[in-house]
Amino acid sequence: MGKKKVIQKSKEEVIKENESVEHAVSKQTGSSGRQKFSEGKIFIQSTYNNTIISVTDQKGNVIAWMSAGSLGFSGPKKATPFAASKVAEAIAQKVEKTGPSTVEIYLRGVGSGRDSAVRSFAAKGFNITAIKDVTPIPHNGPKPPKVRRV
Secondary structure, eight states: OOOOOOOOOOHHHHHHHHHHHHHHHHHHHOTTSSOOOSEEEEEEEEOSSOEEEEEEOTTOOEEEEEETTTTTOOGGGGGSHHHHHHHHHHHHHHTTTTSOSEEEEEEESOOTTHHHHHHHHHHTTOEEEEEEEOOOOOSSOSOOOOOOOO
16 A cells, blocks of 8 residues: 655644634634623423423524433433423533523423423523413314215
8 A cells, every 4th residue: 555654744833733723713613712692592392202402592593402312311201391301401501601691481392391491491590581482383274184985
């Protein structure tokens, strides 16, 4: 296959490369590593199968998200209120330093984890300004099946 060439860089070149990488990273994330948010939105999607929680800023850019499945719950245990409260606690720890302290909560779905997730956020010290239910409701629904002929 041939000999491999090892390129050795001088200290000056390495320092220049590190500075350019640090500049690009600070440009993406802000000057202090991560941006700090005072206000945000929390979206809780609770279904019969899982509970998914997303934290966004006011514009709707996702800061952090987590689900019961990503915490290690499996099968029917993912849809329990206990799993939803654990997801809320984990997300609160994740956004503790950078995340919003004043939030609006948007609930979606008919699962059993809705209330316990909201209670967990309130217990973790979030200032909740509004709780809105944005579950989609069908108005008229699909066309019913034909009448059965025997």
